[in-house]
Amino acid sequence: xxxxxxxxxxGFNYMNLPFRYISHFKDGVWDNGELTRNxxxxxxxxxxxxxxxxxxxxxxxxxxxxxxxxxxFRPNENAKRLQRxxxxxxxxxxxxxxFIDAVTQVVMANENFVPPYGSGATLYLRPLLIGVGDIIGVxxxxxxxxxxxxxxxxxxxxDGLYPAPFxxxxxxxxxxxxxxxxxxxxxNYASSLEAEVKAKEASYADAIYLxxxxxxxxxxxxxxxxxxxxxxxxxxxxxxxxxxxSITKYSLLYLAEHRLGLxxxxxxIFVNELDKFAxxxxxxxxxxxxxxxxIDDGEKAYYFGSEKVVSPLTQKIYDELLGIQFGDVEAPExxxxxx
Ligand code: PLP
Ligand code: COI
Numbered sequence: 001x002x003x004x005x006x007x008x009x010x011g012f013n014y015m016n017l018p019f020r021y022i023s024h025f026k027d028g029v030w031d032n033g034e035l036t037r038n039x040x041x042x043x044x045x046x047x048x049x050x051x052x053x054x055x056x057x058x059x060x061x062x063x064x065x066x067x068x069x070x071x072x073f074r075p076n077e078n079a080k081r082l083q084r085x086x087x088x089x090x091x092x093x094x095x096x097x098x099f100i101d102a103v104t105q106v107v108m109a110n111e112n113f114v115p116p117y118g119s120g121a122t123l124y125l126r127p128l129l130i131g132v133g134d135i136i137g138v139x140x141x142x143x144x145x146x147x148x149x150x151x152x153x154x155x156x157x158x159d160g161l162y163p164a165p166f167x168x169x170x171x172x173x174x175x176x177x178x179x180x181x182x183x184x185x186x187x188n189y190a191s192s193l194e195a196e197v198k199a200k201e202a203s204y205a206d207a208i209y210l211x212x213x214x215x216x217x218x219x220x221x222x223x224x225x226x227x228x229x230x231x232x233x234x235x236x237x238x239x240x241x242x243x244x245x246s247i248t249k250y251s252l253l254y255l256a257e258h259r260l261g262l263x264x265x266x267x268x269i270f271v272n273e274l275d276k277f278a279x280x281x282x283x284x285x286x287x288x289x290x291x292x293x294x295i296d297d298g299e300k301a302y303y304f305g306s307e308k309v310v311s312p313l314t315q316k317i318y319d320e321l322l323g324i325q326f327g328d329v330e331a332p333e334x335x336x337x338x339x
Contacts, residue, residue, distance in 0.1 A: 007119035010154035012286060019109035020149035021102040025092050026142075033102060033146070035109050041145065047132040048141045053187040054131035056085035059285045060247075062107045062123040062150075062339065064114050065327035070107060070123075072337040073325045075100050077247045082127060085183040090140040091129055099127065100337070102148045107339055115152050117326065120160075124153040124286065156223065156286035157205045161318060163293030163307055164205035166221065166282070168271065169195040170298070173212040174222065174242075181212075181219075181242030188244075192222040206282070208295060210271065211240055218269040224284035225249040226292075228269060228277035228304075229262070229313050236277075239266040248283045248321070254332065255320050260313065271297060279311040280304040289318045 016039050023033030048054035058078045062070050079099035086093045094102075103125050107114065115121035127148045131141030157164055172195040175181025175188050192207070199207040199222075208226065211217040218226050218238050225246040227237045235256035237249050257264040274280075280292040291314050293307040305311035310318070323329030327336065 005113075005115075005152060007115045007121050007152070008154070010115070010121050010152055011158070012124070012153045012156045013151070015113075015151040017110045017113050017150055019106060020147060021106050023098070023102065023146045025144035025146070030092070030094070030098065030146070033098065035105055039149070041147070043130070043132040043145070044134050046134045046136045047130065048135055048139070049130035049132060051136070052138055053185060053190070054089050054091065054141055056082060056089060056091065056129050056183060056185045058082050058125075058127040058184060060103065060125050060127075061153075061285060061325070062114055062125065063326050064117045064122075066117050067327070068117070069327070070111070070114050070339045071327055072103065072107075072339065074247050074251070074335055075103055075337050076334070078127070081184060081245065081247070082129060085185060086129060088180060088183040089131075089185060091131060092144055094127075094129060094146050102146070103127065104339055106148045106150050110150050113150070113152050121152055121154045123150050125150045153286070155288070156284075157282070157290045161289065161291065161310055163291040163305070163310065165203070165294040165296065166206055166208050166292050167199050167202065167204040168295060168297040169199065169207040169209060170215060171195065172207070172209070174209045174219070175212060177211075177213045177242060179242060181240075182245060184244060189222070196222045204296070205290065212242060216270055216272070218271060218274075219243050220246075221282045221287070224282040224287035224290070226269070227252060227281050227283055228274070229279040229311075230276050231278045233313070234263040234265060235260075235313075235317075236265045236267060236269060238269050246284055248285060248288075251321060251335070252283055252289075252317055255317055258332075259320050260316055262313070274302040277302075277304055279314045281314050289314060289321065
């Protein structure tokens with residue numbers, strides 16, 4: 001097959017690749033799962049995933065190494081997070097081995113779509129678990145589908161590794177204090193859509209949410225976590241039960257401490273203390289690291305380094321993370337999974 005893809009200008013867009021994986025859960029057991037060319041799901045109109053949001057998903061990437069090989073970044077962590085999401089929404093767990101096998105099959109079957117080393121692009125994988133079947137009362141489904149599909153992607157935020165402005169929203173919460181914010185479920189994104197559209201209309205990269213109880217602390221960005229680096233070199237990310245436990249964020253906390261020699265803390269980030277940060281960024285699988293140039297909060301604006309150049313520690317931690325992900329820098333134990 002001839003593939004004509006401009007690997008350097010992909011953005012973050014769906015592409016109907018030749019193969020995806022699908023497995024069914026019925027009568028209390030998962031079937032073996034298989035690859036299929038069909039990108040359509042046929043499910044009952046009454047499926048709980050459609051009406052009551054009984055679903056969860058994941059996001060991870062396959063990276064092309066310089067030697068031509070392919071590797072995943074911490075896929076076990078995505079598998080375990082999907083299990084926690086499943087527990088929260090009373091769905092059956094996908095065993096870790098099944099998750100990794102499914103992802104591996106999809107990468108191998110679509111190998112021609114894993115972008116070349118050096119393009120900066122990757123193959124994004126989207127595992128999805130949904131409750132299906134004929135249930136119209138509010139109750140967990142008895143049948144489930146687990147699928148994994150993939151697409152080559154570049155930057156999620158339009159300019160990639162280039163400082164971008166964000167805006168604090170005080171009109172919307174993405175999650176409730178004791179809600180599902182810590183799980184990767186569609187409902188959290190449904191409640192972020194209005195704020196996100198408004199933020200983008202006002203030329204921001206995205207909205208930043210505050211803690212839903214007091215609206216005094218940074219929680220996270222609509223599609224990524226948040227970090228700040230203080231003038232005296234402390235790397236801080238928010239700690240809250242209503243934000244997504246981001247695999248990138250925990251990786252950066254580790255790298256900040258063990259590779260950059262910074263103090264690394266997961267703690268409260270009060271909006272009225274944002275001035276203590278020399279650098280700030282959004283981080284996640286899709287977002288990678290997007291430097292934050294400015295955060296607007298009503299009439300107030302907070303600035304973080306240059307609006308045109310990536311700040312030095314952000315660049316350093318970005319190089320370390322991507323070096324590991326693409327196989328150029330030695331990874332901490334079990335961080336990469338060779339396919
Ligand atoms: N927060 C939200 C709301 C996200 O959608 C994502 C993306 O997955 C993240 C944070 C980052 O999580 P991870 O680093 O595991 O991709
Ligand atoms: C990811 O980074 O994998 C995400 O899930 C973010 C997304 C909502 C595009």
